[in-house]
Amino acid sequence: MSTPDESRVAPPSGPAHGVPTSPPAGDPRDADGLVARLQRGDDAAFETLVRMHGPRMLAVARRYLPQDADAQDALQDAFVNVARAIGGFEGASRLETWLHRIVVNAALMKLRARSRRPEVSVDEEALARIERSRGPSGWSSTADEALSRRELEEIVRDEVARLPDDYRAVLVLRDVEGLGVDEIAALLDVGAAAAKMRLQHARRMLRAALGARLTPSEAP
Amino acid sequence: MHCRDALPLVLAGLDAPLDAARQRDLDAHLLVCADCVEALREHVLAREAFRDASLATAPEPPLPEAVVRDLVARMRAARAAPPAGGARSA
Ligand SMILES: [Zn+2]
Numbered sequence: 100m101s102t103p104d105e106s107r108v109a110p111p112s113g114p115a116h117g118v119p120t121s122p123p124a125g126d127p128r129d130a131d132g133l134v135a136r137l138q139r140g141d142d143a144a145f146e147t148l149v150r151m152h153g154p155r156m157l158a159v160a161r162r163y164l165p166q167d168a169d170a171q172d173a174l175q176d177a178f179v180n181v182a183r184a185i186g187g188f189e190g191a192s193r194l195e196t197w198l199h200r201i202v203v204n205a206a207l208m209k210l211r212a213r214s215r216r217p218e219v220s221v222d223e224e225a226l227a228r229i230e231r232s233r234g235p236s237g238w239s240s241t242a243d244e245a246l247s248r249r250e251l252e253e254i255v256r257d258e259v260a261r262l263p264d265d266y267r268a269v270l271v272l273r274d275v276e277g278l279g280v281d282e283i284a285a286l287l288d289v290g291a292a293a294a295k296m297r298l299q300h301a302r303r304m305l306r307a308a309l310g311a312r313l314t315p316s317e318a319p
Numbered sequence: 320m321h322c323r324d325a326l327p328l329v330l331a332g333l334d335a336p337l338d339a340a341r342q343r344d345l346d347a348h349l350l351v352c353a354d355c356v357e358a359l360r361e362h363v364l365a366r367e368a369f370r371d372a373s374l375a376t377a378p379e380p381p382l383p384e385a386v387v388r389d390l391v392a393r394m395r396a397a398r399a400a401p402p403a404g405g406a407r408s409a
Pocket residue numbers: 321322323325348352353354355356
């Protein structure tokens with residue numbers, strides 16, 4: 100089971116998330132010395148940590164593992180890893196950042212463990228047909244005119260959740276975590292070319308799925 | 320440039336900068352091809368909507384009590400019996 104180093108996935112720092120990109124001197128949530136108490140093995144500190152950070156960590160796990168049971172499993176693995184690794188936490192990153200990396204790693208480990216099947220085959224011809232068939236009357240205008248932004252976000256999230264695991268994972272790592280292709284390749288333990296290919300297939304599948312859902316029917 | 324050559328560049332450009340020559344070729348194609356412009360628009364819209372949906376700030380509900388108890392028990396057990404070769408302890 101991998102334990103987190105302090106240099107990989109950080110919580111996304113988009114404006115909606117509000118996590119500063121530069122590490123502050125100390126974690127403001129650690130005003131009562133939570134890390135020190137965890138490192139001493141203080142039982143109550145474990146519970147505080149779970150209550151304080153568990154909901155957010157579960158939400159992160161769900162991005163990779165939409166099935167609730169899978170996300171719960173990843174959360175369990177993450178907290179077990181936290182318990183094992185907290186002694187080595189030196190505060191080079193914020194506690195929240197460290198926990199984020201741990202749960203992302205746990206989710207990816209879970210995906211990796213269960214994707215012993217070969218890479219999902221992409222129906223190149225079907226995707227190419229869809230790509231050729233979409234014109235200026237594709238779904239972007241539908242999205243602009245007929246849907247609120249919130250509705251579009253819900254639909255896109257729903258369709259990403261339906262993608263094969265490997266494709267969903269690369270989209271989360273790239274578009275939500277903001278990682279570069281090389282970082283994604285390292286996390287997934289694949290070559291950069293494979294990571295790039297997986298991303299491209301994921302985008303094409305997502306676009307095709309959105310096209311099927313949002314393109315107005317041309318039936319008379 | 321044909322659409323079949325432009326679409327892979329549209330996709331590649333979403334995840335890494337294209338080299339100058341390819342970007343120039345793609346830009347020239349996009350000036351005259353509404354289909355590929357629409358493809359780019361759809362990919363960008365999907366990416367932005369997915370990111371915004373994922374980072375929405377709705378507060379997560381607290382974990383159920385049973386889940387909290389289970390997680391705490393697992394942490395205590397893991398702490399009591401760290402795996403060989405695991406992280407160093409305090
Ligand atoms: Zn074109």
